[in-house]
Amino acid sequence: MRTNHTISINHSKCVGCGMCVNDCPDKNIYLEGSKAVRRADDCLMCAHCLAICPQNAVSISDFEDIPEDLNSFSPIDGESILQLIKRRRSVRQFTQQTVSDELVQKILQAGQYTPSASNEQDVSYVVIRENLAEYEQLALHALQLGKPVVNVFSERIKKSEIDEHFFFKGAPLVIVVKAFSVVDGALAAASMELTAQAMGLGVFYSGYFSIVTRFSSKLKNRLGLQKNERVAATLVIGHPAVKYQRTALKERPEVLYD
Numbered sequence: 471m472r473t474n475h476t477i478s479i480n481h482s483k484c485v486g487c488g489m490c491v492n493d494c495p496d497k498n499i500y501l502e503g504s505k506a507v508r509r510a511d512d513c514l515m516c517a518h519c520l521a522i523c524p525q526n527a528v529s530i531s532d533f534e535d536i537p538e539d540l541n542s543f544s545p546i547d548g549e550s551i552l553q554l555i556k557r558r559r560s561v562r563q564f565t566q567q568t569v570s571d572e573l574v575q576k577i578l579q580a581g582q583y584t585p586s587a588s589n590e591q592d593v594s595y596v597v598i599r600e601n602l603a604e605y606e607q608l609a610l611h612a613l614q615l616g617k618p619v620v621n622v623f624s625e626r627i628k629k630s631e632i633d634e635h636f637f638f639k640g641a642p643l644v645i646v647v648k649a650f651s652v653v654d655g656a657l658a659a660a661s662m663e664l665t666a667q668a669m670g671l672g673v674f675y676s677g678y679f680s681i682v683t684r685f686s687s688k689l690k691n692r693l694g695l696q697k698n699e700r701v702a703a704t705l706v707i708g709h710p711a712v713k714y715q716r717t718a719l720k721e722r723p724e725v726l727y728d
């Protein structure tokens with residue numbers, strides 16, 4: 471969630487190149503003489519000015535993280551990203567191995583660095599490891615309450631065997647993605663899923679869990695859902711007990727070239 475930050479431009483470093491002026495989507499910076507100057511404090515706080523400045527003259531207060539130097543990042547080729555996406559499958563069989571804290575933090579970072587509309591950063595997370603069975607029991611109860619509605623959402627659930635592992639399939643980790651904008655939450659979840667799979671983990675979206683949270687005040691309270699906040703996605707994560715040999719067959723999308 472966004473907190474108040476202040477952007478400072480160090481005029482002893484600023485050379486007036488104008489890069490921040492040209493890149494600011496809010497038109498919140500202008501040149502006065504040969505120095506960049508901000509117009510107001512209530513900008514998007516997107517930090518493009520900080521990211522682009524060749525002189526490192528821009529700083530922003532009150533973030534827990536510090537900017538990392540992108541020149542130190544390894545190069546990434548598009549073919550590898552495409553292969554990652556093609557390789558990705560919904561994994562529903564997991565080993566007993568727990569997911570390390572380090573991996574959990576990296577998955578959360580993938581969500582943190584995903585864009586959000588108006589840079590709202592309205593996405594937050596519940597990491598469930600200790601109390602998975604308890605959540606699954608609450609979800610089963612909520613499913614009974616909401617079954618007529620859930621049936622409308624999915625014909626498949628009528629055919630499903632609903633046991634105590636229906637929602638999480640015995641995985642050691644679940645990350646519930648909460649958001650005021652479901653689009654923001656879903657985008658964060660997609661980044662997290664791909665990052666987790668790239669790190670050798672298996673993931674599936676428990677859409678049924680996300681849906682049943684709407685019928686249970688106990689689940690809403692437990693997840694700390696605020697008014698107008700929704701579960702955008704539920705990521706079920708663990709070390710995969712399966713290995714796929716080839717890509718899935720997916721329909722070619724309809725594309726209009728105009």
Ligand SMILES: Cc1cc2nc3c(=O)[nH]c(=O)nc-3n(C[C@H](O)[C@H](O)[C@H](O)COP(=O)(O)O)c2cc1C
Pocket residue numbers: 558559560561562674675676677678679718
């Ligand atoms: C939003 C969403 C919700 C989903 N919910 C469930 C679910 O509740 N249970 C489940 O087993 N799979 C769930 N899935 C996985 C889909 O069934 C799966 O993505 C689809 O069958 C294609 O398989 P693939 O992901 O391996 O390509 C969900 C996927 C998405 C994107």
